[in-house]
Amino acid sequence: ATGMPLRAQQKGGTLRLGLNGANTSDSWDSRTHSDAFMINLGHGAVFDTLTEVAASGELVGELAESWEASADAKVWTFNLRQGVTFHNGKAFGADDVIASLNMHVAEGAKSAAKPIVEPIVEMKKLGEHQVQLTLKAGNADFPFLLSDYHLCMFPAGQIEEAIAKGIGTGMYKVEAFDPGVRALLSRVDSHYKDGRAGWFDSVEVIAINDTSARMNALMTGQVDAVNRVDFKTEALLKANPMINIFEVTGNQHFTFPMLTNLSPFDNVKVRQALKHSVNRQEMVNKILLGHGAVANDIPIGPANQYFASDLEMNDYDPDKAKHLIKEAGLDGLQVDLSASNAAFNGAVDAALLYQSSAKAAGIDINVVQEPEDGYWSNVWLKKAWCACYWSGRATEDWMFSTAYESGVPWNDTQWENARFQELLISARAELDSTKRRDQYHEMQMIMAKEGGTVIPMYANYVDAHSTKLTNSGVIGNAFQMDSSRLIERWWFA
Amino acid sequence: MSSDAFKDAETLVEMRDIHMEGRSDEEWHPIIKGVDLTLRKGEVLGLIGESGAGKSTLGLASMGFCRDGVRISKGSVIFDGIDLLAASAEEKRQLLGKRIAYVAQSAAASFNPAHRLIDQHTEAPISHGVLSKEDSEADGMELYRKLRLPNPDEIGFRYPHQVSGGQLQRAMTAMAMACRPDLIIFDEPTTALDVTTQIEVLASIREIVEEFNTAAIYITHDLAVVAQMADTIKVLLKGDEVEEAETREMLSNPKQDYTKSLWAVREFQRPQKPAVQTGTTPVIAVQNVTAAYGKVDVLHDVSFDIHQGRTVAVVGESGSGKSTTARCITGLLPPRLGQISLAGTALPLDYRKRDREQLKKIQMIYQMADTALNPRKTVGEIIGRPVEFYTGLTGAAKRKRVEELMDQIELPASQFIDRLPSEMSGGQKQRVGIARSLAAEPEFIICDEVTSALDQLVAEGILRLLADLQDKLNLSYMFITHDLATVKSIADEVVVMKDGNVVEAGPKTEMFTPPHHPYTDLLLSSVPEMDPDWLTNLLQERGVDNIGDAAVGKMT
């Protein structure tokens, strides 16, 4: 909370958003949502999830009113909100929850939220508005996980139709949708959040993938807010009195994962040498133009509960890097680094900076500019060393188990460490927070020292809006655009 | 028709001490060096001289007009009291087309291909506000009728390409008449035409000029033509006036050497060779050749022989198949039927199937030296290539041979060997073409209209050269031409063609003594003579409908 006085909300107006990350293959199937455009439209406007991370970071109920866990954090009971209807009039209930969660584990289905739903061994409908979910192993963070934007609630039995037309329980219903181009939403007449959110009468979301075009649209007043401000020009944009930039520090971080099962990255000394040959502050200054903070090769950020801020820093130290290379038994080091701005804005420049700073350590980095299209399928997880980006996760366990647990599909370093793995499992079910803190601390230390990824910086979420728009003064930091819930939470001044 | 008739007439154009300059290679050099010209109303002035003498330039200057890159540096041009050199562009525009008109050398090129004849005809009257569109159209048809164009009411609605060359030239004359101008400049209006067509055009131009009593400047390089048309003749040489006199006077009594030499051109004559002994094998025998472009036959059963050391002239109107015959002989157009033999042995019909020796023996000289010589190669390269190709000589030996050849064509190697075609005159270029064919050491040379594009003086030089070479090297020529004067001077035998058929063939002397095939007769009678009364007499003798193309039309 910023301590600013709460501003009076006003109803009305048409909000126009210019967002990137749109595709012709976009659809209302929330399992496939992966970029800003559909995330904002999906759980941010048209659909609801069971739980929601409020702007303040606190977990609150959305379609679930309350929940309780068994002592081992294995059995979770959710009490669902009553009187909620889908846009097509169907009433929301326990069946919908079970059907919607099952979507993610259906045969052949691909969902990024599968790792969340898979550990559920049993889903039981206790009443029309009560469900009980039993997990394979305890997980203290489970309700947090259910706020994931993939886990939208669909009407059971009509899922196909709901995906085709966008039928959810959200405050806005779909008027028109042209994938990769535009979506037009209108406010539902009555909603359980009435009075707390949903101030705009209608919302037009325009796909603007080109950064310059997006900034232009905002400057020329054709949209009211845009996401992903170009850091390069942020200072210039700021000079415009009609525009406000809103910036939050979340857990978003940029990474350079190496496949540790391949030479030379299988050598921990080489990895350490590379960690010491990047000038992190320079990167923050030049790539993020200060909109971020140096990171210490751990994917846990300042917004996380158990962030280890006191670890020894992997500083830029060419001599040490040189020494490490020698220790690794190598004369010099020559490696390819694949990058494309698809990984993150400025990734190519960052790679070039890396190249230049590593030169002092006698490391010869060859930057390979990859095409933006097909980057995720052809480069990430495939090239030995590449640029990558993570938006971070609300909980430590969620982050680690997404990308650093051994064997998970998104483990982009193939890094295996027995101690790390052991700690991960035990911390997950640990309800005692001091113990948990110690365990997470140790994990972060192992990762910083031996992990397979170089994480030089945290990137702030920097979005911009016209001064016509306003908000409560507290902006969510789980994701860009007020945790993707700007449509619900903001209003015209 | 005597210039006395104009003594009292008002002066229409007065040009005094005209100096003109042309720009080439960033320098201005003189074209006209101080010429005076006076033209009275109704008078026809003939302007003659070799190509490049400045006739066209002077003619245009009398309209106050200069081509791009030409300027009048000194002198004055007064047209009917108006100083054309001081007049504004607008004032001059008012005169052009309305009071001064121009008839260009090539009507085919001077009519805009995109518009109908009548629209072009009416353009000047309408834009000068002389006549309305309807009136002008009606008047145009009337003029077409006067000029004896076929279908005068309809022909105006055709596009230029749908009308023959001679007809176009008459339509152009009609167009010049559209505003009934006081002065018309005829710039070689018949040079590009066949003799048979030329005579019709001449007759109609003379008639209409007389009828409207228009003053005219008639530019040509053909004396016989100017003799028919002009009241007065002015002779130009390299921008200088040589002499000016009343027509009869000039013809009968030229004063200057240059004028005399012009008159003498027509006198070059080779002695007739004795008849060929029967039974000798001809160098080239064309036997029953029928050839077609695509499906249309253009040659029908053509046969003739060419013997060693002889010149066979092939004459006939344009399109009669002269060049096609040559293409058949060279193998470029394999005939459909018949065969070609070289010294008694049949040649493969397609040149690609002939061996180098056969190719070498038959050479060709082209009409347009401009397109026949590669503009990017020097004379030495052009002549040297066939030397190297056929005889295998290289280096100094090749160079020596090239120099020899250049001596033969009377172009000193020291001066010309490194020149490009663009740096030579037409006659010089043609000589290079001759040297190129001689380089192959051929037995037989086809000369396709080799002198048509040249000046008479220059052409005569080429003819003499060819004759000398024939005597020295015992060559045989097939000489394609439509100019009977040339035939007279060089041929041993003559083949007359019409519509792809040989209509008459035989020794020259026989050909020029009657009785003839009617077509040959027509050809012969259409060649203008140096007698100012020739056209008048001919018209009286035969009547307007029995001369030129009209007569050809009747024949078939």
Added chain:
Amino acid sequence: MSGIMTFIIALIVIAFAGWVFRFVGQKATNNAPTFRDMPFAVAFGYALGVAALIWAVWTYVQAQFILPEAEANKYFFFVVAIHGLLLAGAAAYVFRLLGRIVGTAGSRKLFRQMPLTAAFGVLVILVYAFMAIFAGALAPHGQEEVFAQANVVPGGNPALGGNPDFPLGTDQIGRDILSRLIYGARNTVGIAFVTTLIAFVVGGGLGFLAATLRGWVDQVLSRAVDVLMAIPALIFALLLITVAKAWVDGTGLTIAMILIMALIDSTRVFRLARAVGMNIVVMDYIEAAKLRGEKLSYIVFREILPNATAPLLAEFGLRFCFVFLTISSLSFLGVGIQPPLADWGTMVKDMSSFINYAAFAPQVSAAPLLAAGAIALLTVAVNFVVDWMLHRSSGLKD
């Protein structure tokens, strides 16, 4: 509204000035042909030109002498452009003058006939060639060298955020823009040159072959070219380069890009060469060569080629420019020259988003103009030379 009114009034004033200009001219020169026959449109044009000139001079004087430095800095690029233009004009003039004095008789004649624009074009091309060849020696820094100061304002005035070490400033990650521009001459122009050359060898050779042989060779080649031309060039290049990426990388990819663009460009060259060749093969001298029994290669290379140089050279100039525009478009779409090689197209692309902020930061926003200007200058120069060559070969005199 008032803007439109001002505009209209300005036009009226200029029109009046034009009329006065002609009138005075007529009186003063006693109806010399230039003024006598001058249409009003031309007079108006002169007045308009003079107005523009006055505006430019006024702005220049303001920026250079009158306005305070911070304010004047807005016009930094304008001033640079004026200086550049004057300098270029003077240099071209001197260059032509020199050419007229030194050299062989032929070259002196060439320079005497040369209009100033062509001299300018030749000079620019020579300077670019020089830069490309000696980039290593000329550039103050390496093209990959990254300095601590990113986004330095051009101008070198520390008071305004500049740095004398980097007269044109540094880019977003702190590379010297001047050095990258100079290296860009080598990379961009070099690649474009090689690409165009290949396109001409392939396209020109095949085009002449088709024109000479006619028949099925011509049919097959022309149809193949039709197919390639029916696919939009940029899109096809994008597709093929993406395919190529699967097989090669690094220099290999640059070579692949060169080959792909050469292939696509060669279709255009083919069409031209074939058309030009068609006009030449009907000439009698070609017939004479055929009748002599010459081989095909002799006819194509020794008889046809020398006569086709003017149109081909002109086309070469244009193609050459289009190639680096294509490269920059490819960079825009995410493929293109490999970093960290400096390439003008990519430089424009990287900095182009600055341009939108001209209202707030004129000087930074003009940074992309440098690379764009480098491209534009070369294109204009090449086209000046091309125009001149075409003019010479057309035989027109005025």
Added chain:
Amino acid sequence: MNSVLKIIAQRLALGLLTLFIVSIVIFAAVNLLPGDFAEAILGQGATPEAVAAIRTDLGLDQHPVLRYFQWLGGVLQGDLGNSFAQANFASFVGDDSGVRTTVAQQIAPRFANTMFLAGVTAAIAVPFAVTLGILAALYRNSVFDRAANITTLSSISSPEFFLAYVLILFLAVLNPWLPSLSNIYDGMAFSERLEKTLLPALTLTLVVTAHMMRMTRAAIINLLASPYIEMARLKGIKPMRVIVKHALPNALAPIINVIALNLAYLITGVVVVEVVFVYPGIGQLFVDSVKIRDIPVVQACCLIFAAAYILLNLTADILSIVSNPRLRHPK
């Protein structure tokens, strides 16, 4: 006229052949691209089972040659197939309503947008370029001619996106006259659509004008030395009329050809401008579809591009014939 019909028939047949070969080339190229639709769409988390499932669903597991002929069979019956991107992967949900977005449905509105932009651009650029060319020919080698040349040359020598940004700067940011965003959609009023399309149209005008203008100028000047132009001058015709009435009609063929080429470019080559102005045209759809390897859409787009090129060229040739009396009225 009959010969014109014959030429048209011949050219159309050749055009069909060209289309056929283009489709093979494109199909081969797309198949050579690394990765396929399944991998592309699954992005960061492609598991082998999911990939396989999508491949089976879309028939991507079949041999490419077989797939090509299936596609071709469909096209010959007028069916361009279904868009991969918009296929609902019903099997993962369990209830398949069988609804598929066809390629035609997906492309039609985009194509209409592209044609609209091309139309607006052509309406501005063609008259502008031709007029400028005529004036430049009339006042050749004057300051005006040089200025027109330099300006148009500079505009074609700048990258397209750069021109776009410059125009946005002057016409949208500094002077808010036109919208910088061209997000047009169905059901928009014509005037609004026009307004939104104006800025990209102006950008494209700058891109294509130089070429057309220079060709107009050159084609006219080329004719100025011909005897019939001299004849026209000697008839006392005004210089402007000489050019418009006597030179222009004879210079039409090359001008029309260049116009056709540029119009084809306006349909097929404007991806970059579409991206900058967020204009929902077919170019963006194409690039997006290539990104996700949506072969049916890519194929359809390429067919449209090629057909546009072929048809425009054909039109240009026919117009050249019609504008030339020699060919229109053979002897």
